Amino acid sequence: MNALPATAPTVDESVSRARLAMQREDWPVALSIWNDVLSRVDHAVQPFWEGARARVLMELGQLDRASREFERLRRDCSNQPPGFVGLAQVATRRRLWPQALAAWDEVLARFPKSPDLPVWTAARASVLLELGRTADAEQALRALPTQGPKPLNVLLTKLRMLIASGRPEEALLELDSSEHRSLEVPAVIEKRLDILLCLQRLGDARQELGRLMGSSNSPAVLESVFNFIPALLEGWERTRAWLTLLDRLNALESRGSEVLSTAVPPPHTLGSLRPRLLLALRDYQAYLHTLSDTPPPGPPGRHRDSLIAVAEALRESPFPNYHKLKIFGIGLSKTGTTTLARALRELGFQVLDWFNPLTRELMCDDDLPLFDAFTDTPAATGFERLYNLFSQSVFIYTVRPIDSWKQSILQHWRRHYGVNGFEHARRELSLPDRFHYGRQFRNLRQSLYFNHSSFEAAYLAHDRRVRNFFQDKPPGRLLEFNVFAGDGWPKLCGFLDRPTPSTPFPWENRKP
Numbered sequence: 001m002n003a004l005p006a007t008a009p010t011v012d013e014s015v016s017r018a019r020l021a022m023q024r025e026d027w028p029v030a031l032s033i034w035n036d037v038l039s040r041v042d043h044a045v046q047p048f049w050e051g052a053r054a055r056v057l058m059e060l061g062q063l064d065r066a067s068r069e070f071e072r073l074r075r076d077c078s079n080q081p082p083g084f085v086g087l088a089q090v091a092t093r094r095r096l097w098p099q100a101l102a103a104w105d106e107v108l109a110r111f112p113k114s115p116d117l118p119v120w121t122a123a124r125a126s127v128l129l130e131l132g133r134t135a136d137a138e139q140a141l142r143a144l145p146t147q148g149p150k151p152l153n154v155l156l157t158k159l160r161m162l163i164a165s166g167r168p169e170e171a172l173l174e175l176d177s178s179e180h181r182s183l184e185v186p187a188v189i190e191k192r193l194d195i196l197l198c199l200q201r202l203g204d205a206r207q208e209l210g211r212l213m214g215s216s217n218s219p220a221v222l223e224s225v226f227n228f229i230p231a232l233l234e235g236w237e238r239t240r241a242w243l244t245l246l247d248r249l250n251a252l253e254s255r256g257s258e259v260l261s262t263a264v265p266p267p268h269t270l271g272s273l274r275p276r277l278l279l280a281l282r283d284y285q286a287y288l289h290t291l292s293d294t295p296p297p298g299p300p301g302r303h304r305d306s307l308i309a310v311a312e313a314l315r316e317s318p319f320p321n322y323h324k325l326k327i328f329g330i331g332l333s334k335t336g337t338t339t340l341a342r343a344l345r346e347l348g349f350q351v352l353d354w355f356n357p358l359t360r361e362l363m364c365d366d367d368l369p370l371f372d373a374f375t376d377t378p379a380a381t382g383f384e385r386l387y388n389l390f391s392q393s394v395f396i397y398t399v400r401p402i403d404s405w406k407q408s409i410l411q412h413w414r415r416h417y418g419v420n421g422f423e424h425a426r427r428e429l430s431l432p433d434r435f436h437y438g439r440q441f442r443n444l445r446q447s448l449y450f451n452h453s454s455f456e457a458a459y460l461a462h463d464r465r466v467r468n469f470f471q472d473k474p475p476g477r478l479l480e481f482n483v484f485a486g487d488g489w490p491k492l493c494g495f496l497d498r499p500t501p502s503t504p505f506p507w508e509n510r511k512p
Helices: 011-023 027-039 047-059 063-076 082-093 097-110 117-130 134-142 152-164 168-176 186-198 202-215 219-232 235-255 257-263 267-280 284-293 304-315 337-346 377-381 383-389 402-417 422-429 438-450 455-470 489-496
Strands: 326-329 351-353 373-375 393-398 478-481
Touching: 011 027, 011 047, 027 047, 047 063, 047 082, 063 082, 082 097, 082 117, 097 117, 117 134, 117 152, 134 152, 152 168, 152 186, 168 186, 186 202, 186 219, 202 219, 202 235, 219 235, 219 267, 235 267, 267 284, 267 304, 284 304, 326 337, 326 377, 326 383, 337 351, 337 373, 337 393, 373 377, 377 383, 377 438, 383 393, 383 455, 393 489, 402 422, 402 455, 422 438, 438 455, 478 489
Parallel strands: 326 373, 326 393, 351 373, 393 478
Antiparallel strands: none
């Protein structure tokens, strides 16, 4: 007897499948399904479905194409929110904060009675936080109704606001009193661990880490655990945690779809977590074997590009290549190092800023052959050795007026570590188990700052050290860069011999 032909899914069934794929962050599959759905219906009456497809394009990194689709929806369906919301999301994704704020303001003004108002308000508040307007973000969140369940992203934005304003105790109380407090999803888990780190409750954070590692069947949660291991564990304890996590991952993979269907993880998680673990364990052969078997899925920006770039570096001959161009940003923290890192990424370099986003460790010697550029204090601490190690290395010295730098570095220590003043910070640094990343963090801070008499003395000593070292070096090896004085693409691209981008020069962590 011949088998009956399979029945094609209805439009409603396909829409459900597309939404499930989006929930699982399986963006290529979601795009394929949405394309099929929209080929079978009248586009003019389905702006929300078209908006969903445009969002998938955004998640796949196709921001220009997504922006065009959102613009069309904004023009043709001006009485519906998808186009307006989508343009606000694209501006946010591009980190164009003033433009994003204006776009969210328009969304809230046009659709003040939408049930999505709390979600949009939280998105706008997140932009305000990026602009340094913490008080305005808090005011916006306070204006939301207090009755009824609070959407998760509203809670997360409020927690972020409380942390940014130096109130981690309030953040922990807010989380523990929320209906989402026991929700074991990455966003909640990572925010709780962030808060415990801010409170210097490292023992509690380690206990939570161990519990999750031993009990969770979700690869997405295990990836969150992986992200915090280097901040909380050192030496053999760190290595043992990675090996335990690898065993857990092997067990989950062997159980197959039964676990995956219940945990509903992003499908890229299993594909990216394994090579990240192998890279952390320095098992380069297994890392390359894993990527050659199954290239990491997922959109650009979800570690995919970095995983592939590291694999290409490992395959180079010779490895390591000490004659390859390396870029080192050797300014102190709060001199524009984050801005420099983002600018270098926009120029096409693989950049480590402070830590390795694949292994989540602070930058170390093992990273040097694998990436192109390095910024922040791990690069600034030993720049002389880096100069002698890589014959084609170039150095970018980010500077800032010393008075504003001192104010910023004091605010940084106060907000993130709860200390007031240089001497207080020095005393706290001498205490065991006080700061994340353990001895490596303390060593970096001690060598750059606290072997001096004050923050001003530390800044001046580093400045003399840089200038004295490079005064007799060949021209073209050092660039002094002052984003606070207006330095931007022309100066940076001229130094690196790169074409000047058409986009505005970034300025990260800018305060009003």
